[in-house]
Amino acid sequence: MPRIKLPTPPRPSALQPKPPRPGEEDKKAGPLDVAAEGGIRAVDWIDERTSLSSATRWLLFRKVPKGTNWFYTLGSASLIAFVSQATTGVFLAMYYDPSANHAYESVRYITNEAFLGAFVRGMHKWGSSVMVVLVFLHMARTFVFGAYKYPRELNWIIGVVLLILTMAMSFTGYLLPFDQRSYWATIVGVNINGSGPIIGPFLSDFLRGGPDFGATTLSRFYAIHMLLIPGLLAALIGAHLYLVAKLGTTAPPWMKAEADPELTKATA
Numbered sequence: 001m002p003r004i005k006l007p008t009p010p011r012p013s014a015l016q017p018k019p020p021r022p023g024e025e026d027k028k029a030g031p032l033d034v035a036a037e038g039g040i041r042a043v044d045w046i047d048e049r050t051s052l053s054s055a056t057r058w059l060l061f062r063k064v065p066k067g068t069n070w071f072y073t074l075g076s077a078s079l080i081a082f083v084s085q086a087t088t089g090v091f092l093a094m095y096y097d098p099s100a101n102h103a104y105e106s107v108r109y110i111t112n113e114a115f116l117g118a119f120v121r122g123m124h125k126w127g128s129s130v131m132v133v134l135v136f137l138h139m140a141r142t143f144v145f146g147a148y149k150y151p152r153e154l155n156w157i158i159g160v161v162l163l164i165l166t167m168a169m170s171f172t173g174y175l176l177p178f179d180q181r182s183y184w185a186t187i188v189g190v191n192i193n194g195s196g197p198i199i200g201p202f203l204s205d206f207l208r209g210g211p212d213f214g215a216t217t218l219s220r221f222y223a224i225h226m227l228l229i230p231g232l233l234a235a236l237i238g239a240h241l242y243l244v245a246k247l248g249t250t251a252p253p254w255m256k257a258e259a260d261p262e263l264t265k266a267t268a
């Protein structure tokens with residue numbers, strides 16, 4: 001079947017150049033015009049060297065199917081939750097000390113003494129639950145709307161990995177305050193991993209960083225929590241969004257496809 005190339009969607013009217021009004025052609029440029037011209041020149045300068053504007057238009061100005069509704073915002077909401085976690089995490093990392101002797105004290109300092117520390121820690125702590133809930137709701141939306149079917153199977157598989165990584169993020173983050181609750185809860189979690197078939201014992205050994213739970217476990221959890229998993233999440237979210245932009249989103253299952261007049265003509 002020949003591939004039909006769809007025309008690039010037109011720019012929205014706000015971005016199209018405005019024609020001059022009658023009599024305005026030879027108007028002297030005011031400071032605002034000069035400022036606007038400066039911005040356009042800067043964007044043009046970058047675009048001439050990168051051709052990024054066509055990619056940006058391809059990504060942002062897409063057709064969405066009829067019937068698109070609020071449930072379609074759950075993916076973007078998960079993305080915002082991830083960005084919020086990454087941002088607040090950077091500020092927490094400026095004060096947190098992942099050593100068995102100082103972790104608890106550094107978290108106490110963040111909560112009670114650092115400027116806006118309690119606020120940033122609270123955003124990160126509650127934000128983690130918000131992200132888990134949003135990702136589950138988003139997965140339920142894509143499942144109920146049948147968005148896992150051809151040609152979006154790969155995006156569903158990437159989504160499953162994103163879900164596992166999000167859960168792993170919560171699990172590794174829970175240990176970091178290193179208080180009684182996080183210490184014993186993580187021992188339970190690691191032991192549950194150890195009871196899994198075949199790879200279970202290796203997994204729990206890897207998580208502990210040896211046979212015993214201690215200082216190595218904490219630094220290992222910290223490295224996994226703030227370097228390994230966020231890196232993987234960012235890369236996979238990029239792939240996930242590329243596929244969303246490439247394949248478009250699915251119409252709700254109750255929408256009926258309209259007959260294409262071109263196709264009807266060809267088969268008549």
Ligand code: HEM
Pocket residue numbers: 071072073074075076078079082135138139142145147148152155156157158159160162163166237240241244248249250251
């Ligand atoms: C960090 C987690 C995730 C982020 C940031 C994310 C982000 C997004 C965004 C922004 C969209 C497009 C808008 C929408 O349909 O809501 C989308 C679509 C999609 N997502 Fe996710 N997602 C995540 C996790 C998941 C999970 C766990 C699954 C399933 C296991 C999944 C499966 C899909 C599928 C199949 C689509 C295509 C929807 C369609 O064609 O209508 N995603 N995702």
